[in-house]
Amino acid sequence: NAGVTQTPKFQVLKTGQSMTLQCAQDMNHNSMYWYRQDPGMGLRLIYYSASEGTTDKGEVPNGYNVSRLNKREFSLRLESAAPSQTSVYFCASSEALDGGKAFFGQGTRLTVV
């Protein structure tokens, strides 16, 4: 089973460039999430989607946009990348926001120079 698939796995961007991180799950889950993980800061929630057609801000949404394209896919877009967005990004999914184990992708390591 593929579970949660993130692409790309690695990316280097120049300051000001834009890019979209892709995430897809094959478990028919309703809820999906984007986190970033930084040394000393831990995992912080960027955006989440309770169900298809809805998105909400998490703890650190500034500088990001998201799209819940359909039930399977949840993308994260950086419109104008900044060095402060250098991080490891994780996508996750669960049956519902208020129930069910969360399943994580393998992460995207993003460096902004």
Add this chain to the structure above:
Amino acid sequence: KQEVTQIPAALSVPEGENLVLNCSFTDSAIYNLQWFRQDPGKGLTSLLLIQSSQREQTSGRLNASLDKSSGRSTLYIAASQPGDSATYLCRPDRASGAGSYQLTFGKGTKLSVIP
């Protein structure tokens, strides 16, 4: 805002020992709590999920307990093995009103099990 603390930040034990990892949180109005494991360079794996109405959950050598009123959870690992070496994170989940949610991780405990 939910604050989640995990103590200790790092722990080194000899193989075979039983050990306890701690998670405390400031807002007890949670609906569940999950424990995760993260191996270096990898994503997270959910180990146990405890609903707010439950006191504990068990899976193999792992047992997680929840005391919601005191804002504490513990993860007990029996007969530790080198393969248990990883970072363990907890996440107490709460609904913060108006349909929004706080899904806040602790910073984790890095466990090393020495053969």
